[in-house]
Amino acid sequence: MSSEQTSRTVFPAIVADICCVVLFAAIGRSSHGEDVGPAGVFITAWPFLVSLAVAWIAALAWRAPLRPLRSGVPIWVGTVALGMLVRWATGGGTALAFVIVATVALGILLVGWRGIGRGVAAIRSRRAGRA
Numbered sequence: 001m002s003s004e005q006t007s008r009t010v011f012p013a014i015v016a017d018i019c020c021v022v023l024f025a026a027i028g029r030s031s032h033g034e035d036v037g038p039a040g041v042f043i044t045a046w047p048f049l050v051s052l053a054v055a056w057i058a059a060l061a062w063r064a065p066l067r068p069l070r071s072g073v074p075i076w077v078g079t080v081a082l083g084m085l086v087r088w089a090t091g092g093g094t095a096l097a098f099v100i101v102a103t104v105a106l107g108i109l110l111v112g113w114r115g116i117g118r119g120v121a122a123i124r125s126r127r128a129g130r131a
Contacts, residue, residue, distance in 0.1 A: 013065035020109035021048045051082030072111035
């Protein structure tokens with residue numbers, strides 16, 4: 001992958017994934033009436049951010065960062081599974097309801113933006129082919 005391709009796809013994909021995890025943490029904290037300032041959100045997000053980094057590496061996601069199945073699903077599964085392990089190991093809550101909500105929400109966010117992106121790209125490609 002050229003450095004231009006890297007800067008145009010990998011770095012924005014990493015930023016998008018980080019934003020998804022932070023959004024998940026902020027919404028969760030807000031729904032429970034907890035502090036949604038940077039420190040509060042970080043307390044909830046950090047296990048998932050660490051796990052996100054590990055999942056990116058394990059999935060070799062930089063090879064196809066925008067593909068929902070190739071990268072999105074392994075990133076999602078790794079982020080949730082490792083995130084819950086890190087939370088448990090550090091004394092954080094891992095109640096079944098939280099695991100379910102985190103799994104669904106992070107799946108929608110981490111795989112969802114990639115799916116939307118692929119759909120938009122396909123529409124643009126079809127329109128460009130007709131022009």
